[in-house]
Amino acid sequence: MARNSRSRTSFENMKYEIANQLGINLKQGYNGDITSHDAGRIGGNIVKKVFQSYTGNQYPVETNQAQQGNMSK
Secondary structure (H helix, E strand, C coil): CCCCHHHHHHHHHHHHHHHHHHCCCCCCCCCCCCCHHHHHHHHHHHHHHHHHHHHCCCCCCCCHHHHHHHHCC
16 A cells, blocks of 8 residues: 555545446445445556556557457367
């Protein structure tokens, strides 16, 4: 976790912003009542956003055809 309060605040703001965009209701403090699926969606989108800001590139996403090809193996 972030070591200084400025980084922590930025991370918290990003977390609530992404949750809001996904339609997930996060409360201040404990959120043990959200599903692991929703928590994973929030975390995954945080990773995508951090990756994009760090590299300046979109997170690599496979096309549907590539994903379907991998599943048939």
